[in-house]
Amino acid sequence: xxxxxxxxxxxxxxxxxxxCNIFVWYDYALxxxxxxxxxxxxxxxxSSEYVRTLSYMMAFAVGFVARPMxxxxxxxxxxxxxxRIALILSIILMLCPSFLLAILPTYSAFGMFATLLLFCARxxxxxxxxxxAGNAVFLIESSPKSMRALVGSLEVLSALIGPIICISxxxxxxxxxxxxxxxxxxxxxxxxxxxxxxxLGILSRLYIQxxxxxxxxxxxxxxxxxxxxxxxxxxxxxxxxxxxxxDAIEEVTLYTFLVFFAVKLNTQGEFLYQQxxxxxxxxxxxxxxxxxxxxxxxxxxxxxxxxxxLLCALPIFFMIYFGNKFExxxxxxxxxxxxxxxxxxxxxxxxxxxxxxxxxxxxxxxRNISSTIxxxxxxxxxxxxxxxxxxxxxxxxxxxxxxxxxxxxxxxxKKVKPYL
Numbered sequence: 474x475x476x477x478x479x480x481x482x483x484x485x486x487x488x489x490x491x492x493c494n495i496f497v498w499y500d501y502a503l504x505x506x507x508x509x510x511x512x513x514x515x516x517x518x519x520s521s522e523y524v525r526t527l528s529y530m531m532a533f534a535v536g537f538v539a540r541p542m543x544x545x546x547x548x549x550x551x552x553x554x555x556x557r558i559a560l561i562l563s564i565i566l567m568l569c570p571s572f573l574l575a576i577l578p579t580y581s582a583f584g585m586f587a588t589l590l591l592f593c594a595r596x597x598x599x600x601x602x603x604x605x606a607g608n609a610v611f612l613i614e615s616s617p618k619s620m621r622a623l624v625g626s627l628e629v630l631s632a633l634i635g636p637i638i639c640i641s642x643x644x645x646x647x648x649x650x651x652x653x654x655x656x657x658x659x660x661x662x663x664x665x666x667x668x669x670x671x672x673l674g675i676l677s678r679l680y681i682q683x684x685x686x687x688x689x690x691x692x693x694x695x696x697x698x699x700x701x702x703x704x705x706x707x708x709x710x711x712x713x714x715x716x717x718x719x720d721a722i723e724e725v726t727l728y729t730f731l732v733f734f735a736v737k738l739n740t741q742g743e744f745l746y747q748q749x750x751x752x753x754x755x756x757x758x759x760x761x762x763x764x765x766x767x768x769x770x771x772x773x774x775x776x777x778x779x780x781x782x783l784l785c786a787l788p789i790f791f792m793i794y795f796g797n798k799f800e801x802x803x804x805x806x807x808x809x810x811x812x813x814x815x816x817x818x819x820x821x822x823x824x825x826x827x828x829x830x831x832x833x834x835x836x837x838x839x840r841n842i843s844s845t846i847x848x849x850x851x852x853x854x855x856x857x858x859x860x861x862x863x864x865x866x867x868x869x870x871x872x873x874x875x876x877x878x879x880x881x882x883x884x885x886x887k888k889v890k891p892y893l
Contacts, residue, residue: 486615487624489677490608491631493564496670497605498635499642500571500598503663504533505732506639510660514579515591523860526736530853533732535592536599537849540841543603545702548834551607552701556833560611561678563604568671570594570601575664606837609820614829619767625820626763629723633756633816636731640749642666705831705838712889716823716839717846718882722778723815724848725875730808733852733868737859738793747802751809758813771822776883778814783876785811790869825891832892847875 504511508529515532516525543563551559573594580587609628616624642663650659705713730751738744766774785807792804827835855868 485680486612487627489560489674489680490612490628491634492670492677493560493605493674494608494628494631495635495638496564496571496667496674497567497602498632499639499670500567500574500635500664500667501536501602502636502639502731503574503667504595505735506636506643507660507663508732508736510656511591513656514581515588517580527853527856530732530736530856532588532592532595534845534849534853536595536602537841537845539596539599540603540844540849541838543600544606544837544841545603545834546600547604547607548837549702551604551610551833551837552831556607556611556614557678559604559833560607561675563601563607564671564674564678567598567601567605568668568675570597571664571667571671575661575668603837603841606840607833609840610824610833610836613821613824614832621825622766622771622818622821623760623763625824626759626766626817628820629816630756630759633752633759637749637752637756639663640752644749701831701834705827705835709827709831709835711885712826713835713839715882715886715889716826716835717843718878719775719886720819720823720840720843721847721875721879722775722782723812723819724843724846725851725872726782726808726812726815728848728851729855729868729872730812733855734793736852737865747805751805754806755809755813755816758810759816762814762817766818766821771818772883772887774814774818775822775886776880778811779876779879779883781811781814782872783880786869786872786876787866790866794865822886826886826889828892 512525512529516528520528547559547563550562570593573590577590577594578587583590609625612628613621613625643660646659646662647655730748735744735748762774789804789808792800796804823839824832824836851871854871858867858871859865
């Protein structure tokens, strides 16, 4: 009913974004979901478990280092030339490392060269993903004003569907293969499925059209559309900083759940099943809170999310590691709801504080800088905190730190009048 009520251009944008983001985040989820297998295959067995796990977390983080560079490259193309061209190029580039990961030799065959190629593949993935942030901008600009948060949230929802399909794909592969077959070659099938998704995404993106009929509510004569990167850093530095910091809650909570918890709580294999239905809950909750955002404001929902994380981070970690099974599940559900209250409004909030002439660049760069600082390196920071404090609850303090930053800059965000 929702989809049929939307203009045809919006429907095309939604379908294309769903396919492409499912592919992108399917592949990203594979890196976390297959962590136990990939750590054994691409890092030397002679190293300690801590060193191998931390090295793997660093490989994950490398992709985030490349994301800001990719956002500037594709953002420049999207703002100066065409959103559609930038999105097509980014999804094509994303396909290359996915194929490489499907055929990549392991450490036992290529030694450290295999590990280096793994890092290179992650770097290329991150560079391409930097441009994929424009998906949200494209959706918001293609949607009716009364449904911007809901339609904009579909970008992050499709990012959640990817991990759900990822987990389901691995479950099916494991069902028909022995453990030895899966570890030896079966895990590669999951990356091949990702390549097929990528091809579908490219085909869908070839048919989308761009909406150029927009008016800014502010005078943007100072914006030089021929040089969007220069204009962004010359006139919108504070907007950029605000966008980076209010996105912190989404990034740190999502990657804590998708990567840190996936590695630390999946020792018995049970968390894989729990993560799948919790992701379904996250999809439903995000849609619900996105609709509330359209009826209220992005500021309200983001503040609720930040305050909830500030107050609940310590109890959540304590209940996960020291509570009984009921308390463990309650803690994870509360954590999911905190993620949802940030995912629902954040794309709309961070997109509309930039004028259209620099929106792709500004939104993508802010999203990816925030992802790098608060998301990509979060598993590394959390792992180090847990190791050197010898306390599994101590990682919660990093989440509290991110919540304080977000609350402070939400105060600044409230004073910024949105564009469009």
